[in-house]
Amino acid sequence: MEQDYPCTQDQCELLRSSNNTIRFLMDFSRSYHPVRCGDHAFDNNLN
Amino acid sequence: MELLQADDATLVSNYIHGDEASLEVLINRHNQRLTSFIYSKVFDKEITEDIFQDTFIKVIRTLKLGKYNEEGKFLPWVIRIAHNLVIDHYRKSNRMPRYESGPDYSIFAILQDDKLNAEKQMIKEQIESDIESLIAELPEEQQVVLEMRMYRDMSFKEIAENTGVSINTALGRMRYALINLRKLIEEHQIVLTN
Numbered sequence: 001m002e003q004d005y006p007c008t009q010d011q012c013e014l015l016r017s018s019n020n021t022i023r024f025l026m027d028f029s030r031s032y033h034p035v036r037c038g039d040h041a042f043d044n045n046l047n
Numbered sequence: 048m049e050l051l052q053a054d055d056a057t058l059v060s061n062y063i064h065g066d067e068a069s070l071e072v073l074i075n076r077h078n079q080r081l082t083s084f085i086y087s088k089v090f091d092k093e094i095t096e097d098i099f100q101d102t103f104i105k106v107i108r109t110l111k112l113g114k115y116n117e118e119g120k121f122l123p124w125v126i127r128i129a130h131n132l133v134i135d136h137y138r139k140s141n142r143m144p145r146y147e148s149g150p151d152y153s154i155f156a157i158l159q160d161d162k163l164n165a166e167k168q169m170i171k172e173q174i175e176s177d178i179e180s181l182i183a184e185l186p187e188e189q190q191v192v193l194e195m196r197m198y199r200d201m202s203f204k205e206i207a208e209n210t211g212v213s214i215n216t217a218l219g220r221m222r223y224a225l226i227n228l229r230k231l232i233e234e235h236q237i238v239l240t241n
Contacts, residue, residue: 010086011082014082017096025100
């Protein structure tokens, strides 16, 4: 994979721990359903 | 397997039409690049994780609300969101990073990098736009000197001849233009990094 920045120890740790973040995002995505009104969609989950 | 080979536009379209797996491929595909980009701005693991997460929450909301503009490319769009969140972070924490290249740092030095990749190019354009709007706030005589010096690469002798003032006056106007620009950068809390 192309790397534009050198990978520091912190960055490598971040990448290793990113599974939890990705799991959270996928859960968020699956549970996020904007309110639909005709052709329009409205955010019902602002926080 | 097919999803892994699909381009970003196809994955975005799939996701908008309900295929959640396409989002996971997009996140994984750009994980390293986005993480590195954010980390290179904030130098903190936890903040990087927070901004990465907030970036994709905005991506998810925008895509599901049908507000995504397909004219742009996906990654530059995501990087732009992350960049704005980095700026928000510094505004909230009131710890603005400053671009410095010595005691008399030049904000124009960052415009001279000729090895820019896509996201740096985008940020460079934003910085150029920010600087243009700041320059417009300077007194006109300072704008003229600054434009001649920085954009037309004229010597102070040439600037003096073209504006009908002495070299010392031209130098003084340039000096005040830079001082005023720095003040404006502070006032507007503009982040000038690349």
